[in-house]
Every structure is written in structure tokens, then in C-alpha cells.
Amino acid sequence: MILTPRLVLYAALAALVAFLPDAGPVLAQPSAAARFTRLAGDVREADGHLYDARDDTGRTMDAAQIVQPPSGPYLAVYHTTLGDGRFHAAIAISTDLRTWHRRHDFGPGTSQPSLAAEDSGPEDSGGDDSGDWVLAYEKDPDNHLELRSYPGLADLLAGRRERAFDAPRTLSRCAEGTPDITSAHGTTVELTGHYRARCDTDRQLTAVLHGFRAWRTRPDQRLDHAVRACGPRGNIGDRTFLRLAGQDLVLIEGQLRPDDFGSWRLYGYDPRLGRAxxxxxxxxxxSHAFANPSATTITAPDGRRALLVSVFVPREGAAPGEAGELLYWRDL
Incomplete structure (x- = not known):
């Protein structure tokens, strides 16, 4: 055999590899969705849980989002269908995540509320007790997004708003809603939501509000395509942003079949890779149906850091005694 320069190089590389230590198989880093499932996928392993969450007036706490200020009680914003046949968003406080005391009703036709402190992002949703708070919700009739700001926690709990913005519908002539505030810095609020595409099926949007005056929206087709690739053919609706173990995750609901509330499922979307x-x-x-997800990290009542998850369990996909809002948390 004639040793060409290329063969000599290959031989040298082979000899070098032979002397390298065996590092074993290279393990791929688990996805953020896999991490979430491993940590919070089994409610039976949670350190605390509450099925059919209700406030002290007996109101259901549907689509609840939990926020923890640096001091004081936990806050929950949620909605209930009352005797007038309309949704009413409300805010309640708790010291143990199990007993909730309602403090204010934001009025008829308000639903799917989302709350954040100003100068906060996904990792700092609690903010400063004395600072401004921003609330967003879906408003009917003419389903659209509304935002309100409050100059402090006491004003928020009393419903004394400082600024207000009723967003025009820009992507659908039928409905836009299910807001999730992802950032509130100064007078700029960023959020996600859904719009009723062709007045037929819910799809995703992102929006920015500047100075409680200038409103801009755009479709989030990348997120829609990623969720649809997992099988949903119905609505793609409410979602929440979570940073878990240094990875970004969007936890989102998707409906396998249109008009089938028992087919709501949860999906984890990686915004970096564009995959769900x-x-x-x-x-x-x-129970097998889950919707309206919300998740955040908190200090649990036992003082440990925990992941708190809240999901709505539709009665069409609920096991006995499990329908309604489910809250559960797992120590980190």
C-alpha cells in the first residue's frame, strides 16, 4: 500500500482517538417541556394541591393566575360565571394557596385576567408591593383586550385604576382575548393573546402597548404551526411563559377537535427552536382534559422554592371530583 499524505493523516487521527478516554454516550439535554413534565406532570407527586379551587364567597376560580409579591399574601386573578350569565374577573389573596379571600370584582363581561407588576418580566412577576400593577383581561361584548394600571397594591385590591386602555381589534373582526402579560417596563406592556382567525378558529398573537396609547399586534404563526404539528385541529388558545432550569418554555392549550372541550391538551413550546x-x-x-395553563416559581407556604401550576379541568374531560380549577405546586 502506498501511504499518501491523506492516509498518513487518517492513521494519526485513529491513533490519537485510541488514546482518548472513553467518555461514554453523549446524552442530549432534555427539552424544557420534558423537564416540566418530569417535575410537574404528576399531580399525585405534588407537595400541595387543590382541586375545584374557590374563593371564600364560593365563586369558582377559573383560569386562575397566581402572583407572589415580595411580601404579603399570594394574589390570584381569575373569573367566574355569575347569575347574570356573564364572566366576572376578580382578585383574591391567600397565605397558604388553599384558602382565598376575594377582594374585588372587576365587573361583568371580564374574563381570562393576567396580572403583572410594572418593571417586571417573566422572572420577576411579583415586583414591588408599592409599585404600579398592570391588569389585562378579555372584555365582552365585542370580545377584545382591555388593560388597566393601578398605582399600588392597595389600589389594585380596591379596584382604583389609574390608567385604562381598551384595545381595538386588529387581527379579527370577531374576537381577541386570553391575554398573558410577558413584560411590563415603565409605560410599555408586552403581552400575548389569541385572535379568532376568519371568525372560526382561535390563533396566537403578540401585542405591545406603549404609554397606554399606542397599540400594535401581529400574528404568531410560528407558535401556531408548532402546536398544530402536535395534532390539534381546533382552537389554540391560552398560554403562559415560564423559564425553567435556564430554558424558556411556553405552556399552551390546544384543542384536538373543534368544539370538543374534552379534547383540550397541554403542549410545551420551545421559542428558541420553534418546536412544541x-x-x-x-x-x-x-382526568384527561386540561386548559388555561399558568405556571410560575414561588416561595411555597413551607418556605421552599417551588413551581406552581394552575390549569382548568373541563367537566367534559374530568374525573369525578376533579372538574374546575386545579392548583398544585412542587418543591424545586
Missing amino acids: EPVAVRTHRG
Whole structure:
């Protein structure tokens, strides 16, 4: 055999590899959705849980979002269908995540509320007790997004708003809603939501409000395509942003079949890769439908850092005793 320069190089590389230590198989880093499922996919392993969450007036706490200020009680914003047949958004406080005391009703036709402190982002949703708070919700009739600011926690709990903005519908002539505030810095609020595409199916949007005057929206087709690739053919609706173990995750609801509330499922979307994957949730009795996800890190009542998850369990996909809002948390 004639040793050409290329063969000599290959031989040298082979000899070098032979002397390298065996590092074993290279393990791929688990996705953020897989991390979430491993940590919070089984409610039976949670350190605390509450099915069919209700406030002290007996109101259901549907689509609840929990926020923890640096001091004081936990805050929950949520909605309930009352005797007038309309949604009413409300805010309640708790010291143990189980007993909730309602403090204010934001009026008829308000639903799917989202709350954030100004000068906060996804990792700092609690903000300063004395600082401004921003609330967004879906308003009917003429389903559209509304935003309100409050100059302090006491004003928020009393419903004394400082600024208000009623957003025009820009992507759908039928409905826009399910807001999730992702950032509130100064007078700029960034949020996500849904719009009723062709007045037929819910799809995703992002929006920015500047100075409580200038409003800009755009479709989030990348997120829509990623969730649809997992199988949903119905609505793609409410979502929440979470940073878990240094990875960004959007936890989002998707409906496998149109008009089938028992087919709501959860998906984890990686905004960096543009991919989504199913997120399995196991409950004590085997509910299979989950919607309106919300998740955040908190200091649990026992003083430990924890991941708190809230999801709505539609009765069409609920096991006995598990329908309604489910809150649960797992120590980190």
C-alpha cells in the first residue's frame, strides 16, 4: 500500500482517538417541556394541591393566575360565571394557596385576567408591593383586550385604576382575548393573546402597548404551526411563559377537535427552536382534559422554592371530583 499524505493523516487521527478516554454516550439535554413534565406532570407527586379551587364567597376560580409579591399574601386573578350569565374577573389573596379571600370584582363581561407588576418580566412577576400593577383581561361584548394600571397594591385590591386602555381589534373582526402579560417596563406592556382567525378558529398573537396609547399586534404563526404539528385541529388558545432550569418554555392549550372541550391538551413550546411537544398531566383520578395553563416559581407556604401550576379541568374531560380549577405546586 502506498501511504499518501491523506492516509498518513487518517492513521494519526485513529491513533490519537485510541488514546482518548472513553467518555461514554453523549446524552442530549432534555427539552424544557420534558423537564416540566418530569417535575410537574404528576399531580399525585405534588407537595400541595387543590382541586375545584374557590374563593371564600364560593365563586369558582377559573383560569386562575397566581402572583407572589415580595411580601404579603399570594394574589390570584381569575373569573367566574355569575347569575347574570356573564364572566366576572376578580382578585383574591391567600397565605397558604388553599384558602382565598376575594377582594374585588372587576365587573361583568371580564374574563381570562393576567396580572403583572410594572418593571417586571417573566422572572420577576411579583415586583414591588408599592409599585404600579398592570391588569389585562378579555372584555365582552365585542370580545377584545382591555388593560388597566393601578398605582399600588392597595389600589389594585380596591379596584382604583389609574390608567385604562381598551384595545381595538386588529387581527379579527370577531374576537381577541386570553391575554398573558410577558413584560411590563415603565409605560410599555408586552403581552400575548389569541385572535379568532376568519371568525372560526382561535390563533396566537403578540401585542405591545406603549404609554397606554399606542397599540400594535401581529400574528404568531410560528407558535401556531408548532402546536398544530402536535395534532390539534381546533382552537389554540391560552398560554403562559415560564423559564425553567435556564430554558424558556411556553405552556399552551390546544384543542384536538373543534368544539370538543374534552379534547383540550397541554403542549410545551420551545421559542428558541420553534418546536412544541405534548405535556402529559396525571391527576389522582385520571382526568384527561386540561386548559388555561399558568405556571410560575414561588416561595411555597413551607418556605421552599417551588413551581406552581394552575390549569382548568373541563367537566367534559374530568374525573369525578376533579372538574374546575386545579392548583398544585412542587418543591424545586
